Amino acid sequence: MRILLATRNPGKLVELRRITEAAGLAGVEIVGLADVPDFPEAPETGATFAENALAKARDAAVATGLPAIADDSGITVDALNGMPGIFSARWSGTHGDDEANLRLLLAQTSDVPDDRRGAAFVCAAALVTPEGADGVSPAEAAAEGTGPGRTVVHGTWRGTLLRAPAGTNGFGYDPIFEPEGETRSSAELSSEEKDAASHRGRALRALVPHLQALAGA
Template identity: 40%
Template sequence: MNEVIIATKNSGKAKEFIQMFESYGITVKTLIDYPELPDVEETGETFAENALLKAESAARLTGRPAIADDSGLVIDALDGRPGVYSARYAGIDKDDKANNRKVLKEMAEVVDDQRSARFKCVLAVSFPDDRESIIVEGDCEGRIAYEESGTNGFGYDPLFIPEGFDQTMAQLEPNMKNEISHRAKALRKLQVSLTELDGGMK
């Protein structure tokens, strides 16, 4: 595998994937490089279903192996919300600030020991031939802060304090985030499974 399509137009996610794959000498392209491709409607009820929808569509339309992720924030005190609706939690438009404001409002009365949460990532790899798709997942446990802090991340990063840290994900250096993030953990699992792809990633 010397080229892979990352089925996202999210520049933040794209940057993380590029950083993760560059040490393997693998060229990364994203849906930003294929503006003619239609958006895939995320109609799944789980992270895995949505990741598969996106990966299978990208592989079929580009003729290349494609990786898609569906990820989000799962908050225990909110019965798992925002979950699969993380990107559009505050409305149909993807608005990180509005999403964060909504979460903070809903968590305003939640005490310290009940603010547990996790970032969850499901990665799906699909192929343009008849090989079966691969699915792996990774979690990053932590808790919800009382206010936004940090500028290094995107999405809910300014609200999420990873387990073992006193800083939010958005306050951590990118290299550290890429060590502990849900996406990094899922990718490490994926590396074990990619032996089917031209000998896999060495």
């Protein structure tokens, strides 16, 4: 069975493949958007991580006829009342400009004392089958959330916002996020360490039982 991970990020593909292999999930091939014909990808307009993930997975399942997984994630900062949140990837005004986003967040929190620099990475991951997407608009899928053929799970990774970037094994806000119980930024952790603890790793692992049921494993 082919399952589409609706991403062009090779790192996410490798991560999900590692997780399914570690779970002993047989008979499943994880493919990405580069492995299927192009289709229009709607902008992320949901009010929550879950809405964006469900809409992306629904669009991918409709376009390809494959069960589809999509995720939406970002960083929430306590001192900013949970922002950037769903706007994490475009916090500076330009989508995907990691360096500008990071610099802006550091500037906005420069006067926040150390004991109030709590933060969390949050991820919502959705699995939608073609049957679960059929006849359901993206808005309806997002509003209804989990239902027949639609599953959404969450993962949270608590930590502290650093005052300067550290490490190169990551992207986005990884260099300024120190996970709880660590003395290193998430960009200083190995890929295996991040898989085991990260918000995305936790969410994707929560999908494994649903993938097993889908594959009849």
